[in-house]
Amino acid sequence: MPLEIASSVQEKTARLTLSGELDSNSAPAVRQAVESVLAGMPESLVLQVEKLTFMASAGLRILIFAKQKQPSLKIYMVKPQALVVETLKKTGFYDAVYVTDTEIGPEVKAR
Amino acid sequence: MPEKTFPGTLDSLEPVRDYVADAARAAGLDKSRTYRLCLAVDEIATNVVLHGYEEAGLTGEIVIDAAQEPDKLVIRLVDHGRPYDPDTTRTPDLEGSLLDREEGGLGVFLARDGVDHFDYTSGDNGNIHRFVVLLSANNSAKAP
Numbered sequence: 001m002p003l004e005i006a007s008s009v010q011e012k013t014a015r016l017t018l019s020g021e022l023d024s025n026s027a028p029a030v031r032q033a034v035e036s037v038l039a040g041m042p043e044s045l046v047l048q049v050e051k052l053t054f055m056a057s058a059g060l061r062i063l064i065f066a067k068q069k070q071p072s073l074k075i076y077m078v079k080p081q082a083l084v085v086e087t088l089k090k091t092g093f094y095d096a097v098y099v100t101d102t103e104i105g106p107e108v109k110a111r
Numbered sequence: 112m113p114e115k116t117f118p119g120t121l122d123s124l125e126p127v128r129d130y131v132a133d134a135a136r137a138a139g140l141d142k143s144r145t146y147r148l149c150l151a152v153d154e155i156a157t158n159v160v161l162h163g164y165e166e167a168g169l170t171g172e173i174v175i176d177a178a179q180e181p182d183k184l185v186i187r188l189v190d191h192g193r194p195y196d197p198d199t200t201r202t203p204d205l206e207g208s209l210l211d212r213e214e215g216g217l218g219v220f221l222a223r224d225g226v227d228h229f230d231y232t233s234g235d236n237g238n239i240h241r242f243v244v245l246l247s248a249n250n251s252a253k254a255p
Contacts, residue, residue, distance in 0.1 A: 023121075056218070067208075091217060
């Protein structure tokens with residue numbers, strides 16, 4: 001299933017909703033969206049990934065990109081699917097992001 | 112399953128994954144093993160497109176076939192681009208802060224991790240990547 005991307009910024013929280021499959025074909029659009037929402041230097045990037053059914057290493061590289069572009073950024077992944085979590089864990093990315101199964105409100109409290 | 116030929120472009124990644132998923136389903140693999148196999152083939156197909164064709168200034172095709180044997184499922188990915196030997200890929204950095212990570216090597220790592228056996232040969236017949244998933248006696252049954 002092709003990837004759908006929705007983005008918004010509210011206060012200091014940038015939000016990206018990703019639905020479908022994230023591979024090297026769809027990754028450039030995601031990277032562009034990340035670049036766009038980071039323009040305002042938000043404190044947090046919330047990735048709504050409940051409907052992300054596939055994530056290749058291209059997705060991991062976007063996480064690296066976001067963090068290296070803005071080192072202070074807190075990255076949240078909301079409701080990732082189990083198989084995506086497996087990829088995060090085996091590549092050591094699980095501890096680099098905040099994985100949560102609860103929705104995150106417009107203003108994210110710093111942790 | 113009959114082999115299928117795709118253009119060596121990133122647009123082919125999704126149909127390649129669909130082909131592999133069909134083969135995995137026919138072999139009775141569970142969801143997790145199917146996903147890991149699709150991911151493995153996707154990562155290598157990506158490298159073939161980007162490094163084997165695009166960066167080398169070449170165009171070409173990817174041929175994929177699936178062979179189910181009693182004890183294993185074998186997926187083969189064949190291309191005729193510039194040889195890109197996964198064995199020469201750097202070992203990825205799997206620990207440490209994202210601030211220090213380099214990008215390379217993650218794809219091949221996930222490819223190897225996703226299957227029981229992975230190998231690569233390059234010769235007159237092209238570059239051949241083989242992905243092998245071992246089937247247990249239970250795997251031949253259809254998933255409920």
